[in-house]
Amino acid sequence: MLTRELLRYKVAAGEIIPLLLPVTSAWLAWAGKALELFRASPGRNMVEFQEETTALAESSGHRAALRGFFQLLERRITLVPGPGEDDLARRRELLRRASARMREEALPSLSRWKVVAEQELSTSGWQGPLYPEIPARRTVAAFEDMEAGALLERYNLALVQGMLLHAHSLELELPGSSPGQLRHLLRLLRFFGLVFKAEGEGRRLHIEEITEGLAGTPRRRAAGLASLMAFLPQLPFELEARLEIPGAEPGRLRLDGGAGLRSSSPPFFDYVPDELRVFRDSANAALRELGFLCAEAPLPSGAPAQWAVPDFSWRAPDGRELHIEIFRDAAPLRRRVEQCASAAPARTVFAVERRLFKDEKQTFPVPHFTFRDIPAPRRFLECARAAGFLATASEPLGAPVGAETKPI
Amino acid sequence: MPEPPLLAFERGTLVLPATGWDGELARLLEGLFALDARTGNYRAPALCYAETAIRLHRAKIPFRDGVRRFERRRFNFTHKHPPRPYQVEALQKWIAAERRGVVVLPTGTGKSLLACLAIEKAGRDTLVIVPTLDLLEQWRENLKNSFAEPVGVLGGGRREVHSLTVSTYDSALPFMEHQGGRFGFLVADECHHLPSPASQWIARMSAAPFRLGLTATPDRADGGEALLGELLGPLVYARGIEELAGPYLSHYATRQVLVPLSAEEAKEYRHTRAQYLGFARTNDLKFDGPEDWSRFLATCMKSEEGRSAYRAYRRQRSLALSAQSKMEALFDLLRRHRHERALVFTDDNATAYHIAETFLLPVITHHTSGPERRALLDDFRKGTLPVLVTSRVLNEGVDVPEASVGIVVSGSGSVREHVQRLGRILRKVQGKRAVLYELVSAGTGEFHQSRRRRNHRAYQRTAAL
Structure with a gap:
């Protein structure tokens, strides 16, 4: 889901309307640009790479949307692994020797110490930075690619997931859902500790007091709501939620199958x-x-x-x-x-x-x-x-x- | 005769059936329970278990207890040294407060021993919650050596529950939702973390009638310490560093070291500071409290000018906190104390790694793996690595009695953080004289920040160098 500062919505007459991205050639082009950047990321330093993505977002005129793309795409990046056990042992040995020298030698100045430090590094044969494991120093090993259209779909879903995190209550109508789909949905709600009341043969669900704490821990509720939103586009649904997003007027979010949300999330059985x-x-x-x-x-x-x-x-x-x-x-x-x-x-x-x-x-x-x-x-x-x-x-x-x- | 009502535990709450609620039961439990329209039952946080049971007992209203799953235990605490007078006094105060409450004692004054005494007195299945994995290990060892009992562990990939169990805050949270009636005594170490939005549910979903909070610094920037009374009980006992230094803590001194910015740094500092303050003035933004800060951030994010002002804010802060002359001053201090064990504290990881690479020193941050961290702490204790650099992860909890020198290269304005950092070097060791240095860039906002964080009795001995 997208984090709060990246949520894009408008408020009108008590309705909170998510600004979903339409699948137009313009947005497909922006998604394509973002993907191109990430496809070229393997082998690059993570910090430098992030500076580039920030620059693109700032200059695009669609800063929040592009930052949203990048937030989602960064999760598809794998970084080069940090040092192994042998490297750590070698580094510890190097640090021990350096500590002993600092203790024993009368060093007149910091600049003199820097010479000593260089000597120690070269004697030990240590290559590259002493602490390559910090994320800022790590390089991108691989990027899990996707299509521009899929990125737009993922963005829209993540936007709604992020908004739903601020829901106080939810009402769900699931007309035409199969018993199997219902079973998966109820299992999902039970698993994440979301307390619900079912009516109409289980096809109308009320999930209330989501943030009041009587329905499980905050972390599980967040995971539950995100999973719920990933599951819903797989069946006919109508959703009405009461949202209280910090910094915005409270309002209602209404969504149904017509919103065009798509999810490639595997069935809940995998969870x-x-x-x-x-x-x-x-x-x-x-x-x-x-x-x-x-x-x-x-x-x-x-x-x-x-x-x-x-x-x-x-x-x-x-x-x-x-x-x-x-x-x-x-x-x-x-x-x-x-x-x-x-x-x-x-x-x-x-x-x-x-x-x-x-x-x-x-x-x-x-x-x-x-x-x-x-x-x-x-x-x-x-x-x-x-x-x-x-x-x-x-x-x-x-x-x-x-x-x-x-x-x- | 109708069956007595069942007081049940459900997902961190107490549940009573609506049947028979009218009349005496409703009057008796007013203010504790609320009608849950979803289920038609009455519901209260599990925190209210003790109060509910007491009220029902006193009114002689029979009920079936489906909450309590803890037992009375006889724990025999074997301690090497007799408790100190202030520990006995704190224990008595806690017992007098119906075995609930918060005790404030400085780091290194034996809060763990006090907890063991309380565990023995409480005589109930006990859960100790701690904020970090390091503390989890320390407490497990401590309890194992103090009681002839197996010690359960929740956290760090382990899930064993015994009559005495230690858990991280993170692992206790999902546990309580289902097992809130399992323990009769809840000990919260570093309990100033408990009022955070997520962690407070550990205490709310626990039915433990007996509770003890331990901390050196109860105050929180968000004022959350006010919740501790509700979650754990009243503040029953407090002693400060300055009261215990000497007999129970090492003698110590604190020194503020003022360092200048270079000419280039000073010029850039003035420019960036003027930029962000100008933006704040134009938008009528003030910096008097946490809400003002949120407002500043929100306003900055709305325009390119605002984002530029925010970058300027970050840059001027970074210039003050990481001034080049601080490295020279740090080198002098390390050289001066090169035969002692020193901890170097920074505000951020980047500075910590910069120092570590310049001086070839070991560093511990949240990026450090568990095994490496244990190995480095071990080397520090043995003295083969006499200096450790850290950002915030060693601020609290970790037991390094050998450390006698603390050097704060940079930090926040938090009194709590500063007192915790001082506490790292105060554990009593024969003949030790501890000293805490604070490097501050003269003529910058850091000077005022330093004044704020030293607003504590423990810093009355400060002298500028």
Whole structure:
């Protein structure tokens, strides 16, 4: 996202309107100029290079927009790595020797010391600056190229992301979105701790009190809002946000699919925490005979007009489905268990942290299975087989560990 | 008989069901809880846990406690030396304030020992939060040596939680959101960092009834220290450097060294200063407080003239802070103290690296990798590298008792920064006499900046050289 000083918008009658860049030949030309500069950056000193980009931005007449381009393009630069361990050890040795000389010799002046320092550097065979690792001294190793049109798209998205960071509340309408898309979106909101209220079969979402602190930490909220905005252009959406940008009048930001925002962000499934990803990959490897379903319809929860959102789903060759929901907090688990008590969906496996066992008699009145934290795929398989899902063991499962796999 | 209400922990907040809220419960918890329209429940920051539990207990209203996940513990603190009188006094004051509060003691006077005494007295699962990875390591060692307990670590890629755990502020923040009821005692080291917009949520999302803040310098430029009372408790005890120098801290002196600008530097300084001040006058901008500074920046960014004025501001400041004659003065001081251990402080990394390359000295900035930093500090302690140059990263926290000379080449106008820098060289070592030099460009704005940062009792001994 763009930082605050680079946000370009106008305010009219309580509306905050982002100044998105149109895909015109003029703007494509400016984006092309910026890209040309960056394509020629490998091998150049970073500070000198930044001076050049600044000069171009200042002389362009579109200073904020070009600085926005540069802010985005700098993230696609890789710098030459700093000194390695051997270099650091050599440098430390050189510094030790120099310190000893400064301590021992009666040096009359700074200019005399500079001669000594030169001698030490040349004796040690040190090439180049003593501290090449500071960013100002580093050179550009590579630039990840992109097309001018893609840069304009990226800029527009980053502009809206930057503005959304100042949102106090959001309303989202998602007409025509598929259950799979909805599932991804809800998982995103849950993951980033954005508290939301869903209506209209989950296609109308209210995200409120974003900056009041009751919805997670500021850093996670920022990451959540940026990810949300990267995800939205992938489905039909209407967004209305109440913004309070410092230095501007509070106002409303309205956006929909007609704004022309595009995102090449990968589906949210790629953002799941490492531990979940490891589980998914291991389970996939173990459950080779089942097909992994990346974007399936939510499960009916049992309660009217409500549904559950499984974290992972697999489908057996005979068409039966295996879903897993993973809970890490007692409250949502309790609510889910209450739902299941009235109308339990078939073959649900609960993965639960050990600490939640405390009051298991009250909390888990349904005959399912509990795990400690993220289950090992092996135990997941054991339970799937015990539940009659897998006819035969396709993998050597090893000895079950009763203390951690606990049917209740 | 209806089941007592469940006081639950949810994402750093306390939640009570709306059912049965009318009547006594509502009156009792007024001011703590607010109706959360999203869920229909009543909600309060986890910070209010102790107050909520006390009010409910006193009113004999039964409730199911779903927040508390900490236990009573018996920690046995084994210390080599008996606590000093002021440490005992501070501990007593903290206990008298219902085991909540902030203690202000200078660097090197045993704040860690005081914290260990408090951990023993609190007898609850304890989380110590620290601002840097260096301090994380120091505290882990300290707790490991002080208690016969495994010590958990959150931060620097580790995530182990035990009854005694140390965490960085950064790692504690996401942890608290889900585990705010895990610890009954929260110790915030260098607690002047806690009121920052993000870090204050560590304290707000923690349900710990007992809290202790430790700092040498509670004041913040943004006035955020006023929040410490709410987050940790009242200021219960404070002693200054000047009160403890001698018996508990090294004797010290501070010296201001005035250096001239060269003729060329002085000419450019006058020109650039006149340019930015002229712009400020034309636009009716003043420099009386932090908001004025923001206004100046915002105005500068709106026009080419403004941006040019801002560049002029930066240039004149750089001329004053990095005057060539400061290098000569620094060389003289290094030569004069060449048999002692010295820390050289700068305001910015560029100057730090310039000094390091001119004098062939080791430098530690935020660009320095962890292993190299540890190796350099180790060499400094052994004396094989007797001088370290740093910008701001060693301002606070790092334990280098061997350092007896501090040389401030440049700095901000912050009293806190200046006192912290002095604190680096004051740790008591037999026979040590510490001295802090401050190099100031005469006839520039830096002179006034220096006067501002020395506006502290610890600097009453200053003499100009």
